Amino acid sequence: MRKILFMLCCTLCNALAQGQYNTLKIPDTLSGTNFNLTLRDTFKQIRPGNQTITGGINADFWGPTLFFNKGETVHMNVKNKLNESTTVHWHGMHLPAVMDGGPHQIIPPGTTWQPFWKVENNAGTYWYHPHMHETTEEQITKGLGGLIIVRDPIESALDLPRKYGTDDIPLILTDRTFTAANQFKVVPYGDSMMTNGTLRAQFTVPAQVIRLRLLNAAIERSYNIGFSDGRKFYLIATDGGLVNKPVELSRFLLNAGERIEILVDCTGQTGKNFDIKAYNSTLSGFIPGGENFANGPFGNALGKKDFNILHLNVGPATAMPVKSIPKTLTTNVFPDPSTAKTTRTITLSDSSGVPGILGPNAFILGHKLFKINYINHTIPLNNTEIWELKSTSGFAHPFHIHDVQFYILSRNGAAPKAEEQGWKDVVLVKARETVKFIAKFEDFADETHPFMYHCHISLHEDEGMMGQFVVKGTTDVKDTDLADAEFAVFPNPAGDVLYAKFTKADSEAYYARIINNSGKTVMMLPRPELEKGIDLKDLPAGIYFIQITEAKAGSVSVQKFIRQ
Ligand code: C2O
Ligand code: CU
Numbered sequence: 001m002r003k004i005l006f007m008l009c010c011t012l013c014n015a016l017a018q019g020q021y022n023t024l025k026i027p028d029t030l031s032g033t034n035f036n037l038t039l040r041d042t043f044k045q046i047r048p049g050n051q052t053i054t055g056g057i058n059a060d061f062w063g064p065t066l067f068f069n070k071g072e073t074v075h076m077n078v079k080n081k082l083n084e085s086t087t088v089h090w091h092g093m094h095l096p097a098v099m100d101g102g103p104h105q106i107i108p109p110g111t112t113w114q115p116f117w118k119v120e121n122n123a124g125t126y127w128y129h130p131h132m133h134e135t136t137e138e139q140i141t142k143g144l145g146g147l148i149i150v151r152d153p154i155e156s157a158l159d160l161p162r163k164y165g166t167d168d169i170p171l172i173l174t175d176r177t178f179t180a181a182n183q184f185k186v187v188p189y190g191d192s193m194m195t196n197g198t199l200r201a202q203f204t205v206p207a208q209v210i211r212l213r214l215l216n217a218a219i220e221r222s223y224n225i226g227f228s229d230g231r232k233f234y235l236i237a238t239d240g241g242l243v244n245k246p247v248e249l250s251r252f253l254l255n256a257g258e259r260i261e262i263l264v265d266c267t268g269q270t271g272k273n274f275d276i277k278a279y280n281s282t283l284s285g286f287i288p289g290g291e292n293f294a295n296g297p298f299g300n301a302l303g304k305k306d307f308n309i310l311h312l313n314v315g316p317a318t319a320m321p322v323k324s325i326p327k328t329l330t331t332n333v334f335p336d337p338s339t340a341k342t343t344r345t346i347t348l349s350d351s352s353g354v355p356g357i358l359g360p361n362a363f364i365l366g367h368k369l370f371k372i373n374y375i376n377h378t379i380p381l382n383n384t385e386i387w388e389l390k391s392t393s394g395f396a397h398p399f400h401i402h403d404v405q406f407y408i409l410s411r412n413g414a415a416p417k418a419e420e421q422g423w424k425d426v427v428l429v430k431a432r433e434t435v436k437f438i439a440k441f442e443d444f445a446d447e448t449h450p451f452m453y454h455c456h457i458s459l460h461e462d463e464g465m466m467g468q469f470v471v472k473g474t475t476d477v478k479d480t481d482l483a484d485a486e487f488a489v490f491p492n493p494a495g496d497v498l499y500a501k502f503t504k505a506d507s508e509a510y511y512a513r514i515i516n517n518s519g520k521t522v523m524m525l526p527r528p529e530l531e532k533g534i535d536l537k538d539l540p541a542g543i544y545f546i547q548i549t550e551a552k553a554g555s556v557s558v559q560k561f562i563r564q
């Protein structure tokens, strides 16, 4: 017995000494206005032994960080080289629903999807990830996703760290369970923390004020962020960008889908090391990650425990370091509750007890299971609304809404804490809590493509804890004069670029699809800019059809063309 214990101990110690830390991977970057993203099934050496089958976007796990400038129009060229359908959702972005990448903007395998939009969001940290109904959990588990960093003049004028990967460090938090053969298990909670896809990550930071951009990309777990030496940190941004002034904190509960940016002062600390940790032992059993199940579907090695997220070593300072925490950051103008025209109540509940719906473990919104062809709410364009999220559920759910950034008005009637007084697109609604937020639904109306709201625990979302709304403009009456919206294509045969032009001048394209000779959609172009031409470079020579839906009449017409 003693010998076995001794051997066990040695094995553990050796494992710790040898492989104690791996260097944190910093995702590559893409910037400019044209972005090529290719999703594929791939593999990665994550643990010794077998490689792990993963999903990656231009990479072997996860994807590049995209840099956008507010006010610029970004064009995305998304290629699905997976063996299954997917979608790519731009989480937190304010854009037309047809570009949003929710469950309605499906990209079949072998197809290219080309959404584009003008960046209207404030400087901040956003992300992109698959949103295919019922397979979101599995596709996110594979590693599909990426970070978006938006810059704007207000943020750029501040003395803040912004050397990506040096003093401005992205931290994508997730956890995974591996099978004995080193493969990911699709489970709500993982046994091992992975920061930027790195197990037992460490990183050397300069001895100055550093900025950490944290994203909770986990399937279910919340992380109660803090530092091992008890140091304070300063929250500078929530989901939708800067808060008015830094908020000093020692803990922050970061829930699935949420982002924060924090400043940590390492000035004069060269040679020191400390950890950023999840202090989850203090969480209640009704918060994701606070449960203490030894086994079963929710059992995992990290439940209700404190564990490391990243080991930090402080190295020398860089040239021109940021040395202090700014006093003020911005002046946010949140919607005024007196301007709200509508209050909408959304219930969050356990489905047990709802006759004939589901088993005891599923949760629902508005007493309904998600149905892809049912529009739960129609919101008039430019409406300011108060959403009352009323939970009767015995568990906490991170509620997320597309299209807008909102401002939290109250939790159970009380004003939000300082660290929640910013633009948000995810809010944790605790068990039996009522949360109210205010948002304005501006700019984009579309009766065909809805926006989603849902619990950001992918397991709950896939099981149907989701609803959808359309934003309806006032000029939505169908224009029957344009019903016979014919168009011509030229040149035909075409080289690298194909032009299309409607015969009636008032016609507008809502959607174009290019279909090959065997009937497969190969390119999808929401709101195509026909006058700029369609780039056919990626299409092999052959016979194709282009199908265009006219925006005002909703009519569909088709032309045949040859790609030389
Ligand atoms: Cu991050 Cu609807 O999703
Ligand atoms: Cu989203």
Ligand code: CU
Residues within 6 Å of the ligand: 363, 396, 397, 398, 455, 456, 457, 460, 461, 465
């Ligand atoms: Cu949930």
